[in-house]
Amino acid sequence: MPLTALREQNKLLTTETALTLFIRRGVEQTSIKDIARAAGVTERSVYRYFETRSQLILATTFLFWDRISAQVNELVAGRMDQALTGIQRIRLMLRFYSTLYLDHPEYVRYILNAETALFNAGLSAAVRSRPPGRFEDSDSPLVQAIRLGLADGTVSPSADVKEIYYNAYDAILGSMQRQVLGSTDCDLDGRTRMEHLCELFVRAFAGEAL
Numbered sequence: 001m002p003l004t005a006l007r008e009q010n011k012l013l014t015t016e017t018a019l020t021l022f023i024r025r026g027v028e029q030t031s032i033k034d035i036a037r038a039a040g041v042t043e044r045s046v047y048r049y050f051e052t053r054s055q056l057i058l059a060t061t062f063l064f065w066d067r068i069s070a071q072v073n074e075l076v077a078g079r080m081d082q083a084l085t086g087i088q089r090i091r092l093m094l095r096f097y098s099t100l101y102l103d104h105p106e107y108v109r110y111i112l113n114a115e116t117a118l119f120n121a122g123l124s125a126a127v128r129s130r131p132p133g134r135f136e137d138s139d140s141p142l143v144q145a146i147r148l149g150l151a152d153g154t155v156s157p158s159a160d161v162k163e164i165y166y167n168a169y170d171a172i173l174g175s176m177q178r179q180v181l182g183s184t185d186c187d188l189d190g191r192t193r194m195e196h197l198c199e200l201f202v203r204a205f206a207g208e209a210l
Contacts, residue, residue, distance in 0.1 A: 007049075010039075010041055010045065010049070011049040013039050013040075013041075014035065014036075014039045014041060014045075014046055014049055014050075014056070015056070015059045015060055015063055016063065017035055017038045017039040018030070018035045018039075018056055018057075018059075018060050019060040019063050019064055020038075021034060021035060021038060022057070022060055022110055022113070022114065023106050023107065023109075023110045024106070026109065026110075026113055027057060027110070027113035027114055027116075027117050028113065028117070032046050032047070032053060032056075035056075052121075054117065054118065054121035054123055057114055057117050057118060057121075058118060058123055058126055058127065060114065061114050061115075061118070061127050062127070064107075064110070064111075064114075065127075068100070069140070071096075071100070072093065072096060072140075072141050073141060075092070075096055075141075076089070076092075076093075076141045085148070085149065085152055085154045086145050086146065086147070086148035086149020086150065086151070086152050086154045086155050087145075087149050087154035087155055087202060087205060087206055088154070089141070089144075089145030089148060089149070090142065090145045090146060090149060090155070090201075090202055090205055091198065091199075091202045092145075093141055093142040093145055094142075094168060094172065094198040094201055094202065095194075095195065095198050097169075097172055097173075098172050098176065098194035098195070098197070098198055099191075099194075101172075101173070101176040101180070102176070102190060102191055102194060105176075105180040108173075108176050108177050108180040108181075109180060109181075111173070111177075112177055112181075115127070132165060132166055132169040132170075135161075135162045135165050135166070136162075142165070143165070146161050146165060146205065149205065154206065155205045155206065155207075156205070156206055156207025158207055159204060159205055159206070159207050161205065164201060164204045164205055167201070168198075168201040171197060171201070172194070172197060172198070175193070175194065175197060176194070179193075
């Protein structure tokens with residue numbers, strides 16, 4: 001194998017290993033030494049692939065969101081034969097994200113820890129692949145569903161879809177973070193709460209009074 005290809009292969013392996021350990025143990029609790037040992041490379045090699053620890057954390061966030069996007073696309077592809085309307089797809093997308101986080105609280109902790117580390121390193125703006133992407137030029141499944149809804153009439157033309165889009169992502173992730181971190185005293189069922197929250201945004205897209 002050419003040296004360049006081998007380097008890229010080991011760089012990807014290092015990134016995948018780092019992401020696995022960050023999710024399992026926590027970003028701050030995982031050292032470069034831990035990652036190098038698990039990946040079967042030297043610490044010196046890790047720093048050849050990534051100049052700083054922050055650059056490695058950034059690489060894992062790209063990989064993480066790419067994997068989440070792939071899951072969303074797979075979900076949509078699996079429902080294509082059902083001829084879903086735009087608003088039905090929006091409901092599907094929002095519930096997918098909330099269910100994903102409910103089923104994998106370790107993802108929520110990873111996102112929070114990674115974004116905190118990147119913020120402290122001044123790299124927050126570099127994470128372009130995380131949702132919500134910029135509405136105007138996003139081709140994410142949710143934005144596609146919104147556009148379909150506007151075309152088929154199931155999304156209200158008077159709804160401020162851009163504002164609702166950003167608020168939906170932030171509210172869902174923020175609520176999940178509070179639940180996972182135990183920073184809320186609410187004793188209601190988390191899954192029911194998230195379904196209700198998702199439905200509020202679905203109704204907002206449809207232009208229904210809340």
